[in-house]
Structure formats: C-alpha cells, structure tokens
Amino acid sequence: MKTPYSFNTITDFLLSQPLTVDVEIDDQSAGCFPLKCVEFDATVLYVGVHDFSRLSLELSPPEILIYLNMFLVWMREAVDHERICVVERFLDSAIVLLFSKRFGSEDPFLDAIRTARWLGDNDELLFSPDMGIASGRVVAGFAGTPKEFTGSVFGRPVLMAAACSRMKPPGEMASCITFPAEEWRNRSLMEVFPAIEFDHPEQGKVRQPPTWKLGVPRPVDFPGLGKTELRDVANFVHWMPKAAAREKAREWFAMIRAKGFYKGSV
Numbered sequence: 001m002k003t004p005y006s007f008n009t010i011t012d013f014l015l016s017q018p019l020t021v022d023v024e025i026d027d028q029s030a031g032c033f034p035l036k037c038v039e040f041d042a043t044v045l046y047v048g049v050h051d052f053s054r055l056s057l058e059l060s061p062p063e064i065l066i067y068l069n070m071f072l073v074w075m076r077e078a079v080d081h082e083r084i085c086v087v088e089r090f091l092d093s094a095i096v097l098l099f100s101k102r103f104g105s106e107d108p109f110l111d112a113i114r115t116a117r118w119l120g121d122n123d124e125l126l127f128s129p130d131m132g133i134a135s136g137r138v139v140a141g142f143a144g145t146p147k148e149f150t151g152s153v154f155g156r157p158v159l160m161a162a163a164c165s166r167m168k169p170p171g172e173m174a175s176c177i178t179f180p181a182e183e184w185r186n187r188s189l190m191e192v193f194p195a196i197e198f199d200h201p202e203q204g205k206v207r208q209p210p211t212w213k214l215g216v217p218r219p220v221d222f223p224g225l226g227k228t229e230l231r232d233v234a235n236f237v238h239w240m241p242k243a244a245a246r247e248k249a250r251e252w253f254a255m256i257r258a259k260g261f262y263k264g265s266v
Contacts (some may be wrong), residue, residue: 037141
C-alpha cells in the first residue's frame with residue numbers, strides 16, 4: 001500500500017528528514033558555506049518543454065510566459081494524480097519529478113513511467129513534452145547564495161534523465177518516454193501500462209487497450225557518459241484539439257491587449 005507523505009518539494013523533504021551531512025565548510029578561497037544534504041536512491045522523471053528555443057522565438061515574451069504557466073498547471077494535474085512524487089524544481093524549461101521509497105513509492109520506476117504515461121494520455125493541448133527517466137543514487141541539499149538557499153537534487157540520474165529526454169528515436173510519435181534499457185528489467189507492457197477502464201454512457205464499462213508500444217533496446221553514445229542502451233515507450237495516437245497551447249497563448253495575450261490590461265514597455 002502506498003503511504004501518503006506530507007512533503008511535496010525537496011525543501012519540505014530536507015526540513016523533515018535526518019541529514020546525511022550537516023556541516024559548515026570554511027574554504028580559504030571560496031569562503032564559508034553550509035553543507036546540508038540527504039543522500040538516497042530515487043528515480044528521476046525529467047519533463048521538458050518541447051522545442052523551447054523555437055517557442056521563445058515564435059512567441060512574444062508575455063505569450064511564452066502564458067505558455068509556460070499553462071504547462072505548469074497541466075503538470076500540476078499529473079502531480080495530483082500521482083501523489084507519491086516530489087517536485088524537485090522548474091529548470092527554465094523543464095520540471096524534475098522524483099520518485100523514491102523514501103517518499104512512499106513501492107516501485108519508483110513504475111510510478112515514474114506511469115506518471116509519464118498520464119501526461120501522454122492527457123496531452124490535449126499538444127505540449128508533447130520531452131520525457132526521460134533514470135534511476136540511481138542522488139543527493140538532495142541546499143544550494144544558493146548568502147541571500148537565498150533553495151533545495152535541489154544532484155547526481156548522475158538527473159543528468160541521465162535529462163539526456164534521455166532529448167534522445168527520442170525518429171518517427172511521428174504523439175508521446176515518447178525514454179530510459180536506460182536496464183530499467184525495464186523483465187516487465188511486460190500490459191503490466192506497466194494496464195488497460196484503462198471507464199464508464200461509457202451507452203456501452204457501460206469499457207476497457208481501452210493501451211495505445212503505447214515498447215521499442216527494442218538501442219545503443220546511444222552519450223558525450224561524457226559513453227555508450228548506453230536506451231529503450232522507449234511511445235504513443236502513436238495523436239490528439240486532435242481545437243487549439244494547441246501555442247495558439248491559446250496567443251489568444252489569451254490578444255484578449256489581454258484588447259481589454260487594455262497590457263501597458264507595454266516604458
């Protein structure tokens with residue numbers, strides 16, 4: 001049974017757990033700073049805004065801000081749907097989610113990939129996020145300047161998950177989740193992505209088989225990390241929305257201007 005935990009962010013976690021390291025370092029060159037951290041095993045789900053650079057060029061600054069807030073609200077639904085993950089941080093154009101037995105997860109990889117599946121199955125605004133997953137030892141700790149310290153997570157899994165998100169195979173996929181092949185183990189697709197049941201007004205209870213396909217392991221050469229076998233789970237059923245998030249961001253900003261709420265730059 002999954003155990004609910006009260007912390008939703010890394011800062012919550014750090015403030016409520018015994019620290020692995022809690023010291024003050026006084027370096028002759030760098031100066032004095034605290035080292036407060038917790039080391040643990042976790043699965044990282046990296047969810048990046050797809051084609052963020054191009055969006056930043058196509059949309060005006062207020063429009064890209066609207067787009068990012070729409071993305072974050074959509075992500076919040078996924079976090080509410082899967083309550084045993086911890087939101088690490090928003091990295092300019094990505095959200096990092098952590099799953100760990102320390103947070104009540106019985107199978108962190110399974111919970112991470114099912115959260116990624118929810119994003120793909122509910123992408124009606126066509127965000128098409130870049131999604132990568134990796135597991136291993138991480139450290140959560142406070143980092144920052146004397147004016148502000150924030151909780152953050154560091155380690156190879158964070159780097160690997162971000163790299164996996166950008167290593168999608170070619171093809172017209174609606175959604176794709178990429179991860180080191182060893183993470184899959186001997187799982188079956190039906191075990192990981194069981195059929196979805198819902199009540200149909202005319203047909204009663206209906207079972208919808210998964211639209212996701214499991215790819216074969218493929219070797220990828222990561223700069224600085226060497227050759228690694230990756231695997232993908234991809235969905236090829238595309239949403240047909242009335243308007244994608246990109247168009248909606250433009251529409252909202254146009255309405256803001258039309259109503260006189262945009263003052264322009266001074």
